[in-house]
Amino acid sequence: MKNKFFSYKIFFIILVLIISFLLPIFIKNIYILDIAITVLLYAYLGNAWNIVGGYCGQVSLGHAAYYGIGAYVSTILFLKFGILPWIGMIVGAILAGFLAIISGYPSLRMKGPYFVFFTIGFAETIRILFLNWSWVEGSRGIIIPFQDNPLNFIFFSKIPYYYIILTFLIFGMCITYSISRSKIGKYSIAIREDETMAEALGINTALYKSYTFAISAFLMAIGGTFYAQYVLFIHPNDLMSLNNSVIFMLIAVAGGKGTLFGPLIGSIVIMPLWEYFRSTFGGRFAGLGIVFAGSIILIIGTAAPQGILGILTKIRTRYSLSSKSNSIVREER
Amino acid sequence: MLLLISFSPCPHGLNVNKESKFIKNKEWDRGNNASVPSFLSFIVNKNNFEHRKDFLLEKDIIIYFKLLKKEMREILQAIVNGILLGGIYSLIAIGLSLIWGVMRIINWAHGAMVMLSMYITFFAYSMFKLDPLLSLPLVAVIMFVIGYLLQMVLVERTLNSPWISRLCATFGLMMLLESLALLVWSSNWRAIPVTYGTWTFCIGGIFISFSRFVAFSIALLMALALHLFLNHTESGKAIKATAQDREAAALMGININNIYRITFGLGLAATGVAGASLMTFYFVFPTVGFPFALTAYIVCVLGGLGRLNGAVLGGLIIGIAQSVSAYLISPEYKMVVSFVIFLAVLYFKPGGIFGGVSE
Numbered sequence: 285m286k287n288k289f290f291s292y293k294i295f296f297i298i299l300v301l302i303i304s305f306l307l308p309i310f311i312k313n314i315y316i317l318d319i320a321i322t323v324l325l326y327a328y329l330g331n332a333w334n335i336v337g338g339y340c341g342q343v344s345l346g347h348a349a350y351y352g353i354g355a356y357v358s359t360i361l362f363l364k365f366g367i368l369p370w371i372g373m374i375v376g377a378i379l380a381g382f383l384a385i386i387s388g389y390p391s392l393r394m395k396g397p398y399f400v401f402f403t404i405g406f407a408e409t410i411r412i413l414f415l416n417w418s419w420v421e422g423s424r425g426i427i428i429p430f431q432d433n434p435l436n437f438i439f440f441s442k443i444p445y446y447y448i449i450l451t452f453l454i455f456g457m458c459i460t461y462s463i464s465r466s467k468i469g470k471y472s473i474a475i476r477e478d479e480t481m482a483e484a485l486g487i488n489t490a491l492y493k494s495y496t497f498a499i500s501a502f503l504m505a506i507g508g509t510f511y512a513q514y515v516l517f518i519h520p521n522d523l524m525s526l527n528n529s530v531i532f533m534l535i536a537v538a539g540g541k542g543t544l545f546g547p548l549i550g551s552i553v554i555m556p557l558w559e560y561f562r563s564t565f566g567g568r569f570a571g572l573g574i575v576f577a578g579s580i581i582l583i584i585g586t587a588a589p590q591g592i593l594g595i596l597t598k599i600r601t602r603y604s605l606s607s608k609s610n611s612i613v614r615e616e617r
Numbered sequence: 618m619l620l621l622i623s624f625s626p627c628p629h630g631l632n633v634n635k636e637s638k639f640i641k642n643k644e645w646d647r648g649n650n651a652s653v654p655s656f657l658s659f660i661v662n663k664n665n666f667e668h669r670k671d672f673l674l675e676k677d678i679i680i681y682f683k684l685l686k687k688e689m690r691e692i693l694q695a696i697v698n699g700i701l702l703g704g705i706y707s708l709i710a711i712g713l714s715l716i717w718g719v720m721r722i723i724n725w726a727h728g729a730m731v732m733l734s735m736y737i738t739f740f741a742y743s744m745f746k747l748d749p750l751l752s753l754p755l756v757a758v759i760m761f762v763i764g765y766l767l768q769m770v771l772v773e774r775t776l777n778s779p780w781i782s783r784l785c786a787t788f789g790l791m792m793l794l795e796s797l798a799l800l801v802w803s804s805n806w807r808a809i810p811v812t813y814g815t816w817t818f819c820i821g822g823i824f825i826s827f828s829r830f831v832a833f834s835i836a837l838l839m840a841l842a843l844h845l846f847l848n849h850t851e852s853g854k855a856i857k858a859t860a861q862d863r864e865a866a867a868l869m870g871i872n873i874n875n876i877y878r879i880t881f882g883l884g885l886a887a888t889g890v891a892g893a894s895l896m897t898f899y900f901v902f903p904t905v906g907f908p909f910a911l912t913a914y915i916v917c918v919l920g921g922l923g924r925l926n927g928a929v930l931g932g933l934i935i936g937i938a939q940s941v942s943a944y945l946i947s948p949e950y951k952m953v954v955s956f957v958i959f960l961a962v963l964y965f966k967p968g969g970i971f972g973g974v975s976e
Contacts, residue, residue, distance in 0.1 A: 343781055394963055396780055397723045401914055402963065405956035408911075416949050526907075530788070537785060571799035571903075578792030585785025586774045 304450055308443045317442045321514070323555045324449040325507060330535030330547030331456045332503035337533060338541035339460075339469060340496040341476025345529040346403030347504050349410040350380040352523035354505025355512035356414065359426055362436075369437040373509040377502045384501035388494050395479065404526060411524040425519030428512065437513040445514055452510065453548075456503050461544055463499065472496050476542070534581055540593030549592050554580065694823050695944040696937055701826065703936020704833030705895065709909050710916035710928040711840055712887030718923010719860040719880045722772065723780075725787040727913060728906030729794035730885055734760050734892025735901040736802060742809045742896075749809055750831070753893040757886040764885030768878045776877075791907075798903040808900040828897040835894045836932070839887060840925045847925075856880055860923060908952070915959040921969025931970070934958070 311317045329351065337343050357376030361367040367375075387406050394402055415423050432440045439445060463469040471492045474482040483489050512518045539550025554577070561573035588595055713727050724730070734756050741752040771790065775783045816827035847853040858866040859876045867873050899905075916935050920927025938958055939951040946954075962970065 343784065397784070398918070398963060400784065401918070402960065404911065405915075405959060409953045409956050412949060412953055416947075530792070537781075571796035574792050574796035575800065578789045578794075578796060580789070581785050582771075582789030582793060585782045585787075585789055586771060589778055589782040589785075 301454075308446050314442060317446060319556055319559050321442065321446050321449055322559065323551050324446070324453050325510060325514075326531065326535055326555050327548045327551035328449060328453045328456050328510075329504065329507045329532050330539065330551055331453070331460055332500050332507065333532040334536040334541060334543075334547050335460055335463060335503070336493075336496045336500040338536055338543070338546065339464060339476065340472040340493060341542075342493060342497070343400055343533065344403040344497075344500075345400050345526065345533060346405075346407035347500070347532050348524045348526070348528035349407035350384060350501040350504040351508040351511070351528060351532075352410065352414065352518075352520060353380045353383065354508025355518045355523050356420060356426075356508075357505070358509040359428060359512050359518055360420060363426065363428065368435055369509060369513055370435075373437075373506055376509055377505040380505035380508075381498040381502040384497045385494050388497040389490070404529075407524055407526065407529060411520050414520040414524065423520070425517060425522075428516040428518075430516060437509075438516070445510075449510055452506060457544060457548070459499065459503065463496070464544065468492060468495050473542075530581075531577075534577060538580060538584055538591050540591035543591075543593050546591055546593050553592060690822060691944065692941070695941045697823050697825060699937030699940030700933055701829040701833050701936070702940055703933035704829070704836045705891070705932075706909070706912050706916050706936050707929040707932025708832060708836040708839065708891040708894065709888065710913040710920070710932055711836070711843065711925060712884040712891065713910070713913050714917045714920065714923055714925065714928040715843070715887065716881055716884035717917055719856055720877055722776075722783055723787070723914075724881075724884065725784060726791040726794065727888065728904075728908075728910030729791040729798075730760070730763075730888045731892050731895070731906035731909055732798060732901065732903060733763070733794060734885075734889040735896050735899075735905065736798065737889070738893045738896040739807050739809060739901055748811060749893050749896040753835075753890055756889040756893045758889075760889030760892075761882040761886040764882035765878045767885075768881035772881065773874065773877070795903050795906075802903070804902055806900045806902045809896050811897055814898055826898065831897065832894040835890060836929065839890055840929050843883075843887070844925055852876075852879065911952075912955060915955050918959060919962050919970060921971045924969065924971060927969055927971050934970075 307320060308317060311320065329347075333344070333347055354373070354376040357379055358369045358372030361372035361375060362369050414420060420426065428438070430438060432438045434444070463472075471482070471487050474485070474487060475489050475492060479489055508523065511523070535550040535554060536547045537550070538554055539548065540546030558573050558577065561576050565572040584591060590597070709727070709731060712730075713724060716722055716724050737756050737759055738749050738752055741747040741755065742749065747755070767790075771786060772783070775786050811828070813827050813831075818825040818827060818830065847857055855866070855871045855876055856879070858869065859871060859873060859880075863873060866876075912935060916928060916931040918931075919934060920929070920931030935955050935958065938954055942954040943951050
């Protein structure tokens with residue numbers, strides 16, 4: 285029974301992969317391709333958030349700081365030192381990972397809401413520092429000159445960007461998958477379920493929280509570099525605002541936090557709708573997109589804490605219960 | 618004690634003709650030169666101060682002022698400003714602290730509630746010409762009803778689920794309210810032109826804004842009133858009992874759900890008082906609340922959960938720290954300073970400055 289289910293899942297994954305690789309061939313409209321890239325980017329970022337927020341249960345509303353640091357480090361290295369963004373991306377990611385460990389060390393000792401406060405405060409502090417730091421152009425933002433060259437990570441067409449972010453997403457999801465199967469992942473889940481119990485069992489909770497935090501920040505910073513090279517303009521308020529952190533959380537939570545495909549599904553459902561609201565009602569009814577996002581968070585908080593995947597699982601369980609197969613086993617789970 | 622109170626029309630307590638003399642002398646421009654970094658401009662200001670003295674001060678006070686050093690007075694002014702600012706922070710934090718302390722629920726929509734009560738105050742003025750201080754009880758009652766209904770409709774559903782779903786529910790509510798305000802009332806900044814908005818006391822050369830002083834006194838009065846309510850009335854004692862032990866209180870025949878609704882309503886009523894008194898000198902726009910709320914969370918942690926005196930004292934500490942750091946370093950970094958304080962408190966004394974149990 286389990287084997288059959290597994291093969292069904294693999295078939296589904298291969299189907300999604302083929303569709304996503306062939307998609308740019310059928311899409312001729314650049315706007316729709318842009319939306320597809322946005323969906324993949326936010327799925328990637330939501331996935332990075334999910335490692336610490338979903339698996340480890342440490343809800344962070346400060347991930348935008350690492351996102352911004354990734355963008356700023358690669359851009360500064362590119363414009364001031366002439367180092368290619370491909371290398372700058374890795375440097376920024378490693379830097380963000382270290383920063384996550386340093387900032388995480390005191391913060392990960394806090395629990396629940398205190399941790400959320402700390403992450404918000406940390407991200408806001410970083411944002412204010414960047415906003416007033418004249419060496420990185422402060423509140424003017426940085427414009428990256430358009431020199432299209434694969435080495436510069438700048439392309440004329442949108443299709444390379446699509447494949448790059450798709451590769452990043454697959455890479456990120458592979459990392460999440462391997463983490464969830466490894467010791468770190470199991471320990472993280474133990475920490476999420478009951479931190480005191482995990483500590484009593486001899487798990488060094490602070491250490492494993494730092495690990496997941498660092499991996500998450502590392503992936504986040506890579507996403508930041510992609511954003512910088514795609515949009516070619518970076519500004520502290522665009523990258524590091526609290527709004528961004530909330531979107532990362534929203535995508536993971538809406539899809540189903542602590543699951544491999546949750547962020548992807550969340551992004552596929554939310555980002556096109558968000559984009560639609562923004563493009564259709566942007567001028568006259570500014571804020572309607574956020575009304576929509578806010579109501580989604582509200583509904584998920586009150587009615588479906590497990591997200592879209594949770595609802596699907598519930599439906600499937602009910603269906604299998606009605607067909608009277610393995611009902612006892614399912615119920616026990 | 619030399620005490621001089623002047624009700625002058627301009628906000629800095631300067632007489633109009635004296636200020637015009639100021640502009641003629643061009644001293645004002647040089648002192649606030651925008652190209653000088655703010656930390657350096659403090660030094661520039663100090664050098665220019667000798668020339669300024671006769672414009673700045675009333676004749677009588679100069680004598681008194683020779684006793685006080687200039688730097689001392691500037692620091693003192695910053696501290697007084699900080700105390701007044703802290704009054705506003707504690708005003709906002711009291712409602713949050715009540716909800717947090719009794720129900721163990723963090724109301725993430727607190728900033729939106731501040732915004733909502735400020736808009737109610739504004740519309741009470743623009744429709745019925747009600748002064749903010751007169752409409753204050755009205756706003757408190759409206760916010761109480763809103764809080765009661767919110768608890769009944771929204772928050773009660775999430776009481777038994779993990780805290781992240783409460784975070785989602787109240788955070789979503791905040792986003793919803795802020796963007797709805799943007800949609801309906803636009804992003805324009807609105808203010809109420811009250812007559813006492815520019816009144817300034819001048820006590821011994823230190824300027825005190827009248828409306829901020831009123832807000833500060835309202836904060837103290839409200840904390841006192843809530844303290845009396847919680848300790849000397851039956852429903853107040855029921856609230857305290859629920860805060861101490863939910864199950865035991867239920868066994869003693871206290872209707873927990875009703876107590877929670879009343880508490881949430883009371884918390885929002887306190888927020889309504891805060892919003893109404895903020896409107897006497899501040900302006901309202903859809904995202905006005907969040908920075909205030911962020912500071913209020915810090916104040917709550919600083920003062921300890923659910924402690925009214927802690928909320929007041931924490932507000933004063935944060936206010937003074939922000940004001941003094943804005944004077945010594947730069948106004949942009951005041952949030953950074955409060956976060957450093959917050960972090961230090963969480964690290965060294967997680968139960969707040971009065972001690973006690975942390976969550």
